[in-house]
Amino acid sequence: MPATATSAPSGTLTPHAPSYYAHSAHAAPPRPPLQGATEADVCIVGAGYTGLSAGITLAEAGMKVVVLESAQVGWGASGRNGGQIVHSFSRDIDVIERQYGPAVAEPLAKMMFEGASIIRERVKRYGIDCDLxxxxxxxxxxxxxxxxxxxxxxxxxxxxxxxxxxxxxxxxxxxxxxxxxxxxxxxxxxxxHFHPLNLALGEAAALESLGGRIHEGSEVTRIDRGTHPVVHTRGGGQVKARYVIVAGNAYLGGLEPKLASRSxxxxxxxxxxxxxxxxxxxxxxxxxxxxxxxxxxxxxxxxxxxxxxxxxxxxxxxxxxxxxxxxxxxxxxxxxxxxxxxxxxxxxxxxxxxTLSRLPQLGTLEPNIYFSQGCSGHGITFTHLAGRVVGEAIKGDATRFGAFARLPHHPFPGGRMFRVPFTAMGALxxxxxxxxxx
Known part of the structure; x- marks a missing residue:
């Protein structure tokens, strides 16, 4: 999933966490690392729920999608979570309304139950076996x-x-x-509730059935800006795309320091x-x-x-x-x-x-480089929604994406050095x- 996953020996993939989910996961086809250069309409960094949801949204619209995953599909939070469908956001809509006003809260409230619907729709449409x-x-x-x-x-x-x-x-x-x-x-x-890793594997198969490509073991090391960004992998692979989506979330590491400072x-x-x-x-x-x-x-x-x-x-x-x-x-x-x-x-x-506000962060690093991160422990339904609204923005309708992007993205007080002790004191x-x- 992330740009900083622990490197596995040459020719092998970083194994999943020793979870019940990995033990009981369905068999998955090989998804070899990216070799050489390729082109796509959209290159997505991370094969977790956000990246897969965005990829399905865009592939259903006929766009050519390439997903780069440093480990395996669902390796991060998408394959390890509690497997529970819970609506809304980590800070509920009343908090958003109180802090930012009705004009900000109302469009978000209209989406607060949609993530669960997306999961159920895709399980049904693509025949995903995930014990839902x-x-x-x-x-x-x-x-x-x-x-x-x-x-x-x-x-x-x-x-x-x-x-x-x-x-x-x-x-x-x-x-x-x-x-x-x-x-x-x-x-x-x-x-x-459901089997989270099998949901991710099923969504990956759905994306591939629509023509999308997923490359595991393809750690992203840099993204060159420009009219057509180029995404580089540690193995020397390159994807030239019209758009890029950064969807590494908690495992993004140092790929984009601007995002790391806010989470x-x-x-x-x-x-x-x-x-x-x-x-x-x-x-x-x-x-x-x-x-x-x-x-x-x-x-x-x-x-x-x-x-x-x-x-x-x-x-x-x-x-x-x-x-x-x-x-x-x-x-x-x-x-x-x-x-x-x-x-x-x-x-x-x-x-x-x-995140400091406990609210998700969606935005752009450049007009053609999108990101979504910071679900703050409430990510199963939100990541599916986020993938859809980012996909909508790339397709030309940024209305719902903009409703999230206008939320402020505050850095933690004291920078990276003090964000852990300050947050831990509050949690205590x-x-x-x-x-x-x-």
Whole structure:
């Protein structure tokens, strides 16, 4: 995905993280590194959800698309995430309206539920096998936190999203999520969950069926500006294009320093238990995905083979934790004490890209070089939307792209040296609030 993925030995590809997703992924065809020079209408840097979504949008319109991926399709966040469909943005539309006004918020609000629709449309249209299931739950651990769920329900209903339900009696809560931890649930039938790496692989196959080309093991080292930019790879390959899309997100590294100064990679951790069978069904009888509404949230769901996939926590600055299982297991047992002693088959970590505002960043580096980054932990639906609106802009209608591009892109205070400690201090305060249930 990124320009800075760890180099693999000559002739091999950087392996996927040791995740349950990599273990259970569908077979993929070889996608050799780019050799020599080629031309395209659009060259995309990164074969994650953003790049693949943009590529499909453009290829469906008949444009010639080449995607350059330094590792493998879905190697970064797109193949490691929690696999949960959650609407809106990392900062919800009320925050955007309060900070930037109705004129900025309204066009974004009209798109806040579209990413999920894009995923479902493409799964159906291209026959993507990714264990897609409907239904999502937001959970509050206290009465004070429950207030936030009522506010979220009212906000989303205001912007045209009916059908959600508040569940706040203990018996009804446990019929959906069998734990004593939660005070109130907000049930969204249009949420959902899926196998994220298989979604990425399916989208890559969809793009190729439309004539797009994907080159793995093709790390981008520089982009020459101009009327027809030229994208260079470490192996000496070149793509001359009319347009370029930079979609490396948390794994972009130093390819474009201007983008790196406005964002910060952060690590999150996930574990997967052994298959639990009927025991898993008893833990999550609804088979919906679940996330709490804490600032540093936990999230979990059952996989197709009834493993509990449980994630949470943040490591600022993308430091690799020495033992993922030791970080996440206490969280899982706090929610489900009955899983004491269960075998943890997989533990992995991955990076998401945080922005100072917690809002995504879309824009241009040159009139013909587009970028999208900074989903701030809320990227599954947004990356699919972002790919579509960037594609729309390249096709000639930048209205929706401009609605995002007008959001300010602030650098972190103190530059790269101080962005980690400043952000970690702020997160510590919110973590304390989470522990107090406020």
């Amino acid at each position: 299931k409907d239904g999502g739950i937001f959970a509050a651990i206290s009465e004070r936190k429950a207030k936030g769920l009522h506010e979220q329900k009212a906000l989303w209903e205001r912007w045209g999203h009916p059908g959600m339900q508040i569940v706040d009696t203990p018996n009804d809560v446990r019929r959906l999520v069998n734990t004593e931890r939660y005070h109130t649930l907000l049930v969204d039938p249009t949420g959902g 910060m990679p952060c690590g999150t951790q996930v574990i997967a238990t052994e298959p639990l069978g009927e025991r898993g069904d008893a833990l999550v009888p609804s088979d919906y995905c679940v996330e709490d509404n804490n600032f540093l949230l936990d999230y979990f769901r059952l996989s197709a083979d009834k493993r509990l996939i449980y994630g949470g926590g943040v490591v600022y600055g993308a430091r690799e934790p020495s033992e993922v299982k030791s970080l996440i297991l206490p969280k899982m047992l706090k929610t489900f004490p009955s899983l004491e002693g269960v075998k943890i088959d997989f533990g992995w970590t991955g990076n998401f890209l945080l 305060w919110y973590q304390m609030r989470d522990q107090w249930g406020i």
